Amino acid sequence: MFAKAQPLAVAGTHLGDLALCPAEPDGFLPADARIIDALTAPVALIVHADRLNQELRAARQQTVDASAAERARIRNDLHDGLGPSLSGVALGLEAVQASVTGHSATLEELVRRLRSEVGHAVEEVRRVIDALRPSALDLHSLVPALRERALALTLAAGGRLQIAVEAPDDVPTLPEPVETAAFRIVDEALTNVVKHAGATRCRVRLSFGTVLTLEVHDDGRGMHPDRESDGRVGLLSMRRRAEQLNGSFHIVSRRRANTVRAELPLDT
Missing domain, CATH: 1.20.120 (Four Helix Bundle (Hemerythrin (Met), subunit A))
Incomplete structure (x- = not known):
């Protein structure tokens, strides 16, 4: 042959x-x-x-x-x-x-x-x-960038904290200001969880409609927004980012649970 x-x-x-x-x-x-x-x-x-x-x-x-x-x-x-x-x-x-x-x-x-x-x-x-603009968004879109960040924080916590990022498969293309604000808000919320909440589980949920809805829920101790040591500066930063885009920001804190919620209009 x-x-x-x-x-x-x-x-x-x-x-x-x-x-x-x-x-x-x-x-x-x-x-x-x-x-x-x-x-x-x-x-x-x-x-x-x-x-x-x-x-x-x-x-x-x-x-x-x-x-x-x-x-x-x-x-x-x-x-x-x-x-x-x-x-x-x-x-x-x-x-x-x-x-x-x-x-x-x-x-x-x-x-x-x-x-x-x-x-x-x-x-x-x-x-x-x-x-x-966060450098992570130069390499990935919002959801993969958040998952990469969540993995990094999970590893940094030595496995004591498990972070899951939930998002639909069909994520629309986001305006750059919205994508940047969303990443910063979630990143700040996760940082607060790691530093202050003493949580073992944290879930990040994203949903898309006329607005991008972000929810960060953890099972840690309740935050006290009036105490800077519990992340007050970070809370103010997250609120400011949402309001700059004509969005909204809320936090619900209980004895063993915290939920950070932000809504960002997608017509920015």
Whole structure:
């Protein structure tokens, strides 16, 4: 039996060779040659399309990696550079204001205004950091990204907490602001569960209609929203994200159960 190497080419570009072995001991028959000629072009197109897909996936991954790296750089520059610098200026102005109190009303007013402006700048930096799109959403859509995050938190908890993410199979394409807000709200809710609830089970449920409804339910101890140690800052952040999209945010806390619920309009 003699193998035959049939060249595969598209637009004059050689892609490789198709190795063929005859079914008969005497080699290829004339009818085989016609069949091989008829199949060569479609096989070459399939190989070419597969290579293009691989190149496209590689290019997309490079773009995602570059985007994530740039986002991380901006976040770090703001968080570790500009943010602390502005906070230092604010503290310096506070000291200046204390030292000039009672000496000059004009100078006191000027320092007060400067402190206010710096304070606004610090809040703006925090807002920019907070608004950066999560890198997980560059690689996945919302549901896979949440499942990946839930798995990471489950592993980090050493198996003491089991987190399940429930969602329909036919998830619609979401507006980017809604997808970002939904991921951040669920991520913050899960973080609160891990840090404060002492729960063993947590369920994240997503449903889609005219609004995206998010529910995060756990079997941990009830939260006290007035206590910052129980995640008050995180609760305020989740509420703000929902209300910025004209949505709603509610939390129901009992002695051994908590439910965080948010509704985000899908016409954003």
